[in-house]
Structures are given as structure tokens and as C-alpha cells.
Amino acid sequence: MSPLIGILQRIPAVVGFEWRRALTVSRMTWMVALMAFPPGLLMLVRMAEQNEPPVEVVAILVFILSPCVVCILGVFLWATPALSSELEGRSWVYLAVRPYGPIAVLLGKYIVAVSWTIPVGLVSSVLAVLVFMSQDTMKLLVAECGLVVLSCMAYSALFLLIGVVAPKKSMVAGIVYTIVFEVAFALIPAAVNMLTVQYRLRCLLVRWMGFDNNLVKDNPVILAYFGNESAMWHVGVLFGMTAFYLIAAAVVLRYREFTSSLETES
């Protein structure tokens, strides 16, 4: 049996098991709270603002709240502690001595993180967009929903990698990385922001909504923020980044030694 088939055979078991464990009152409450957060906030904005805001403003607000905050928070809490929770609970050893167990568990947990967060992000995006009904509602819905899916996929893989690289301080490392790279560096109008997921998502929002028609395309700062590549290019890069993060996490997991005790981890 090839390793790939061995891994793929075992992933459904992990997904099913982890999903059943996730169906708890606290998890569901957290899910509903995350879903309600963007539309709730925008409802307050709507009540305070008498005039209809331009579609650009609505698009950016929904983008920040749903594909960014909700999706990042959702996958962060699922994917980052994927390994550390097993190590701390000393349950890792039972998985580590199974054929292809560690990588199957890692990828299974990735799928759970994505499949748990995407519905949350989609519902929150749809409700948030519907708070400000306009002539571009359908276009905005499609764009935001597409961004939710891509955001969950890419960030989940990124946090999984961070969790595998720094299992002892996975949550702290995840927060620091997000603030430094996905917030601070992503806002720097320089080549470095092209390495962030945030940049790709931002560019896609602009492309899919057709906002780039109104941008000054020869302005270097605008170019650094929104690029001039096609939407397909950004989607391809996001898929590439996701694949890279997942493969890197699997390689680290394959070659690094994690014993049942963190104290003796090499």
C-alpha cells in the first residue's frame, strides 16, 4: 500500500471521530456566537448610520469581520492546538504508534477545522451582507463566501503548521504570527505583504467586486496593496500556500520526535 493511500484511508476515521467530539453545547454556543458577531455589529452600524453606505465600505466591513476575524478565530482555535492538545493530554502516543497515524490525524483535524469554520463564516457573511441590501448584494455574497472558503483553507493550514513547529507554545506562537505577519506586515506596502494570506484575500476582494476599475493602477502604493495579478493567480497562490503549509506540517511531523512527554521531546 502506498503511503498516500494509507493516509487517505485513515482520514475519514479521524474526521468522524473529531466531529462527534465537537458536538458539545459549549462548541455549539461558540459557533452561534461567532456566526452572530458580524451581522450583530453591522446591525449596530446600520442603526447609527442613516445613509446607505457605499458598497465598497460594506464589502470591506464584511471582509474584515467575516473572512478575516471570524474565520481566523474559528480555525485558530481548532487547528493551532491540534498536536499540542494530544501531547498535553498524553493521547499522542496512541496515535503515533499506528501506521500513518500522525499524518492522518493531522490532516483529519485540518478537515475538521475547515469544515467546522466554513459554515460559520458563510452564515455570518450572508447575514452580514443582508444587513446592507443593495444592488450589488448577490455579487458581494458570492465574493465574501468565496473568500470565507479560501480564508478557512489557508489559515487552517498555516495554524496547523505553527502548531506542529511550536507545540509547546502553539497558541502564543499563533497569536504572535497573526499579529506580526497577517496584520502588521500585511499592511506594509512592500513586497513582504505578498507572503501573507491577508494580501491574497484582499486582492481577491478587489478583483471579484470590480473595485480595481476605480483604482489608480500606476500608483506604487496601490499596487503594493492590491497588486495587478488576476483573481485566478491569487486563488492559485492561496491553494499553493495551503498545500505548502500542509506538506511542511506533515514533513515536520514525520521527522520530528514527539514522545508522550513534552519534557523529553527532542
Place this chain on the structure above:
Amino acid sequence: MLLELQNVTRLYGTVIGVNDITLSLATGAHGLLGPNGAGKTTLLNLITGQLSPTIGSVRVLGMNSRTNPDLMKRFGYLPSSEGMYADVSAIEWVTYLTRIQGFNRPDAKRLALQALERVELTEHMHRNISTYSRGMRQRTRLAQAIAHEPELLILDEPFSGLDPVARHSMTELLDGWIKEGRSLIIASHVLHEIESLTKSFLLLGNGRLLASGSTNDMNELLADIPSEIRIRVNAPRDLAAELLNAGIVDSVRVSKDGELHITTTASLDVGRFLVKSAAGDRYVLSEVHATDDSMQSVFNSLMKIHRGAV
């Protein structure tokens, strides 16, 4: 060959986990003995492929042990730490792990049920593990190790924390496992826990293999090692002098509270001497206690031999 270790050393930074171990084990049951910190768990981590040796090679069932899927299909492992999910039932957990072992859902469920029946947990298998007693949790952990019917079972301190009834039940189960012709490697720091299961022992101390062989081999090895005996007697100094004169003790010492401590390689002669003394009128023996009946002292003695101090 069940196990082949060639000059295996494992370092954790500057700390030595196991130190230059070379051994070969044929299929069958083997006990891995040593006090806490002797390197038993590190050795088992090397055997199960969770760790790779810093120096040397480890081969289990003829295969390289490090993250080898083909080998992992052939052994079951019960680690010393509990590490079970509290929010799932025994049947869910064992089925899950058996599926990760590579079985499809129906087969994994069937094997999990068989394993739980074997460890006599069928009645409680639908309850959450958090509600289990220590013995039930241990049986659940054993079930996950045997569910996929491996040819080699590796157990790290399986009797730890069990009450006598649970120990007896576990011993019977493992005895049945061995009688089926399967192999077993069982690590413990208590000799009597495993001497009813196997006559082949490996003794580890400070990361080194101090001795290996059968119970008789161990007895022969330990025959010349002085054992310590504590005696409470009405005239300890007089008795000490008589023992020295008789030439059957290596050293004598009287503690501050009047207790006589002797070391001897002729325990039987000392015993006869004490019985004769007690039968007379001069000495009133109130307590005779052999302090060297613990594994720790056996290992201390073996370490002395290893350093050339004995």
C-alpha cells in the same frame, strides 16, 4: 528474531536515556525490569519507533523500528501514561484507534468489541471513560493494544495502580496471550509482578543493560552479592562480635537506636546462627529484617558490579 539492538544509545541533549545496549531476543515473553528512571520507557519508545537511537540500530521483527508502518501493523503498545479522551466511551475510542490501525469501520468495530470482551469490559463499554475506575481504564488501554491482534504486545508498567484483583485479572489475561504463542515485552519496576508471566528478564539501570537471562541466571548472578540484614536484639554489640568471629558476615554496624546492621554473602549461615542464638538464653531477638528484598537494592548491587565495586 523478535528484537535486535546493536550498540543503542539515546541521548536527550546531554542526558543519557539508554547507554550502549546490545541484545537479541527471540520470540516469546520477556520482562524488562528496572527502577524508575532506568531507561525502560526510552527503550520502549525506541522499540515502538517513536524515537530513533542517537547511535546504533534497532530492529524489531526484522524491521527498522523508526516510524515503520509495516512494523506498526504487527505490534500493539500500552504506554505507561493514561492519555485517554475522557469524553468518549471505550467502544468509541478502541474502534477509532483500530480504524487508524488500518481497518474499515465494520472490521474495526468487530475487533474492538472482541478486545473489550476479552478484557471483560463489554458491560461498561458504552459509558464515558471519565466514569471508569483505574482498573477499567487500564483494561480499556489494554484493549486498544490487542484489538488489531498484533503478534507482539509491548506493555509499559501495565500493573501500575491496579488493585490485587485487577492485577490477578490482568496477569491471567496476559498469561492467556502468551499461551496463544504470541510475543510479549513487559516493562515493570516490580519483579514479582512479571515473574509469573515470563522467565526471561532484562535488567536495566541508569540506562544500561545490567543483566539479562532467566530467573536462575539472575539468582546465580546475585548469589555472590552481599545482602543486608537488620536485627533488633537485646545485646547488639555482643552479637556483632560473635557474628564476626564466626566469619559469616562481611561487615557489621550498630545504629544509634541499637539496631544491628550486617552485610553478608552467607545469608543461610547467618539465619542458622541467629536461630541457634535465639534458642539459647543470651539473646532475645525481636526483629530480623532482610532489607535487600527490593528491586532497587538488586539494581544497586548490579550497578556496583557494573562499576567493579563488588
